[in-house]
Amino acid sequence: MLTILELLTKTTDYFSKTGIESPRLNAELLLCDVLRCRRLDLYLKFEEVPDTQQIDKFRDYVKRRAKSEPLQYITGYCDFYGIRIEVNPTVLIPRPETELLVERVLQDHSTPIRILDLCTGAGIIPIALAKNLEGCKITAVDISDKALETARKNSIKNEVEDAIDFVKADIKIIPLPIESNFDVITANPPYISISDYENLETGILNFEPKKALTDNADGLTFYKHILNIAEIYLRSNGKIYMEFGTKQSDRLMNLLTEFGYQNIEIINDYGKNPRIITGEKK
Structure with a gap:
């Protein structure tokens, strides 16, 4: 099983090869959503190992993002002027x-x-x-x-x-x-x-x-x-x-x-x- 740091490293490399802009940031934001944590918390958990369900969800996110699906549609939200907004393909x-x-x-x-x-x-x-x-x-x-x-x-x-x-x-x-x-x-x-x-x-x-x-x-x-x-x-x-x-x-x-x-x-x-x-x- 991969640690959080290893997941981020591999995903960043994969996103770079598939042409995703800001590959590290995308990897971090997707993993934060899966783990329900802030980016700061992510850095404090580098050696932790996500469970199987979390890894499966993250892999699904990564596949979708690699196909150019917007990150906001994958997580289902974005932040705008200090408020959280639900977004979807409609x-x-x-x-x-x-x-x-x-x-x-x-x-x-x-x-x-x-x-x-x-x-x-x-x-x-x-x-x-x-x-x-x-x-x-x-x-x-x-x-x-x-x-x-x-x-x-x-x-x-x-x-x-x-x-x-x-x-x-x-x-x-x-x-x-x-x-x-x-x-x-x-x-x-x-x-x-x-x-x-x-x-x-x-x-x-x-x-x-x-x-x-x-x-x-x-x-x-x-x-x-x-x-x-x-x-x-x-x-x-x-x-x-x-x-x-x-x-x-x-x-x-x-x-x-x-x-x-x-x-x-x-x-x-x-x-x-x-x-x-x-x-x-x-």
């Missing part, structure tokens, strides 16, 4: 860049507000906002029943279910079955163009839901629908916050200008690429 895996959108909303608002989140997916944006903005009321919209089921579970696990109303609706069809006069609209819609989608890495193409990634067009389709929704459901002087692709900043600036927004601002991500756009409705 929802997009949260990216760190989306935390910048949450951070900016919290920076701009400290009093209770009404928020409309569109294309909510696993519910990461409304849940993170509800956890950090006391007294806010949020309506979260998605077209997918399965995504909404995951989002509701996540709201319950994070004890914010009373602050969020989850609604099934197609944002391409107005009116929506919701109230109006929101203070804020947030959205992280499918923004990858179909031409860029075809060049994504294997783990994304084979496992993450296509409809959560691309609009099957130029990547801008959903922004036009969102701005049309804001015309009706966002109050005057209300603010909109949207995540977008790195090549879309100029076109989105023009689009918000066409819709009459003021104080338009682009926020860069951690790699200094334009990623979030915000503007104020006149």
Whole structure:
């Protein structure tokens, strides 16, 4: 039987040969999930030998990861803005860049507000906002029943279910079955163009839901629908916050200008690429 250190060493080498990025980190995170421990604890247990059931589960994890299945789908969760989120192949895996959108909303608002989140997916944006903005009321919209089921579970696990109303609706069809006069609209819609989608890495193409990634067009389709929704459901002087692709900043600036927004601002991500756009409705 192999010790924890031997398992990590062999798995790291295997992941390196199969082209998995950050092979040691992946091995450690998968083994931590199997052993139900923190990475720090793992280092204190190097000479321990996992039992047969744990080793079998770890081997299954390793086989799945070697086939490019995302680590988050294997463990069933990820961390986002200090909260734990359940993820599965019906929802997009949260990216760190989306935390910048949450951070900016919290920076701009400290009093209770009404928020409309569109294309909510696993519910990461409304849940993170509800956890950090006391007294806010949020309506979260998605077209997918399965995504909404995951989002509701996540709201319950994070004890914010009373602050969020989850609604099934197609944002391409107005009116929506919701109230109006929101203070804020947030959205992280499918923004990858179909031409860029075809060049994504294997783990994304084979496992993450296509409809959560691309609009099957130029990547801008959903922004036009969102701005049309804001015309009706966002109050005057209300603010909109949207995540977008790195090549879309100029076109989105023009689009918000066409819709009459003021104080338009682009926020860069951690790699200094334009990623979030915000503007104020006149």
